[in-house]
Amino acid sequence: MKLPYLKQDCDLTLKEGLELHYRVNPSFKENVELVPAFYNHDIAHVLFGLSTSIEHESLADTRVIFGTNWGLKKYINDYLRNPEALKIIMQIFKEIGYVKGILVSFQSFPNIIRVILNCKKMTKKWEVNPSEELLNTSLDKLRKEYNIKIINRN
Numbered sequence: 001m002k003l004p005y006l007k008q009d010c011d012l013t014l015k016e017g018l019e020l021h022y023r024v025n026p027s028f029k030e031n032v033e034l035v036p037a038f039y040n041h042d043i044a045h046v047l048f049g050l051s052t053s054i055e056h057e058s059l060a061d062t063r064v065i066f067g068t069n070w071g072l073k074k075y076i077n078d079y080l081r082n083p084e085a086l087k088i089i090m091q092i093f094k095e096i097g098y099v100k101g102i103l104v105s106f107q108s109f110p111n112i113i114r115v116i117l118n119c120k121k122m123t124k125k126w127e128v129n130p131s132e133e134l135l136n137t138s139l140d141k142l143r144k145e146y147n148i149k150i151i152n153r154n
């Protein structure tokens with residue numbers, strides 16, 4: 001399925017993009033029920049135009065750390081120190097293969113640098129747990145307002 005939110009000028013609202021994200025794989029929504037921190041991670045996938053491919057997961061994490069007010073310390077506490085989150089993450093690595101997951105993450109390094117540089121150019125950091133108003137705003141408008149450039153090439 002082609003995901004329209006992967007394009008810079010997507011006219012879907014953030015909420016519509018998130019609903020589409022959950023339709024692609026209903027387990028994402030189930031994971032949010034187990035680990036509420038996944039909600040903002042899923043928003044990052046949509047807002048920053050990233051799929052859930054292995055290559056894009058490291059970019060989503062980088063966006064969350066550098067492009068939102070979540071930050072590294074809180075991200076680690078909310079996400080990586082949660083036993084349920086770790087169980088889900090380890091299951092994903094098991095499915096794709098630990099070595100492959102690590103290698104693909106390293107191959108994403110040039111795009112990680114590009115993402116960090118773009119995050120530095122954002123006009124403001126994205127606030128986690130966005131309001132209904134922001135959820136109902138088009139991705140195109142949000143990306144222009146925050147100066148977000150889609151960096152999703154593999």
